[in-house]
Amino acid sequence: MARNRTAQDRDEKRDEILDAAAQLFVEHGYAGTSMNALAKAAGITPTTIYWYFDDKDAVLLAVLSRLMRSAAADYDEAALPTLTDRLLWLTGIFDRIAPLIVAIHARAQASSTVSEWHDRFHAASDAWLLAQVREHLEADRPTGVPAGGDERLAQIPRIWSYAIEGMVAHGLPEPERRALCETLVRQLAAG
């Protein structure tokens, strides 16, 4: 009982740090948020953060992992009907955390921990997008997938995830964004 109590306290404190980090990283960027500023926002001392996280990168990865988990829950709740809506919804999610995504790419150069997290994220993301594509194609043609085979089909998730990252990174405004998602889905039916 006492063990559970302290373990929960620790998780709560950890979450408080992550709450502050999520807000500051988005508002001022990752590089623009010092450990000092983060500690102050969480009501602690910079050195205390190192009791809960290995380093600043570990805070970044923890923030993103938590955001991805809650986004997955939101997605299930939204129950979006069309593939275009789903892609557009994804861009909206990443939009709100654009500075974090840029930070991941920047830090992946220097840190193998970040680089490996990034690789795992894209593997999972590509698998999910591929499942979406397969589902969409089978609804159109119940007999099977169109010509081209698996190698050709594997290109689609790549193009889509690059497009989503690109739209977010360059802040493409809403009307053009929807049009681009529609084009991606249209090309899927055609190509």
Place this chain on the structure above:
Amino acid sequence: MARNRTAQDRDEKRDEILDAAAQLFVEHGYAGTSMNALAKAAGITPTTIYWYFDDKDAVLLAVLSRLMRSAAADYDEAALPTLTDRLLWLTGIFDRIAPLIVAIHARAQASSTVSEWHDRFHAASDAWLLAQVREHLEADRPTGVPAGGDERLAQIPRIWSYAIEGMVAHGLPEPERRALCETLVRQLAAG
């Protein structure tokens, strides 16, 4: 004459700094290259760099501007026949300077100078890609552009530049990279 002499000397010294910066930024990343290390590589003192450049970001933009100029010259010389080859050639160019592109995205968050440079770069890049697309389509159908109009055609350069950035940022290996370029061109004919 004396004026020309000093002006040329100044440009030469500037170029020496940019030579060192181009190598170090690519090798160790932008954040991983200190002004101290850059100065040492250029055989000067950190403070001297500020005589030639406003700040570290200005060095980054100057390096990239110079690289883009020389890449444009190389492109004209290469005279690549197919659109797929041209796209693949572009990814090869950006591949060698991937750390610089990540740095631009990271710094664009904090610096309006970098952000504006980045915007101008993409405007020019999209216009160039659109011209390539138009040329390709007219070669196929001499009577004109296929259905969809300009709004629909404008999506293509965006998807392509996002795809190129994505392939480079994620280090997609050669065979998949060529296949993806082929898919992009194939979808153009179809979509």
Place this chain on the structure above:
DNA sequence: ACCTGAACACCGTTCAAGT
């Protein structure tokens, strides 16, 4: 005009010291 050494205000991280 060009270059420097010393200094400034930071940064992420460590560590001995406290409770």
Place this chain on the structure above:
DNA sequence: ACCTGAACACCGTTCAAGT
């Protein structure tokens, strides 16, 4: 187990001083 203050080795940038 948890948290801190002081310290460490950096960082980009400025500025008075030299030539």
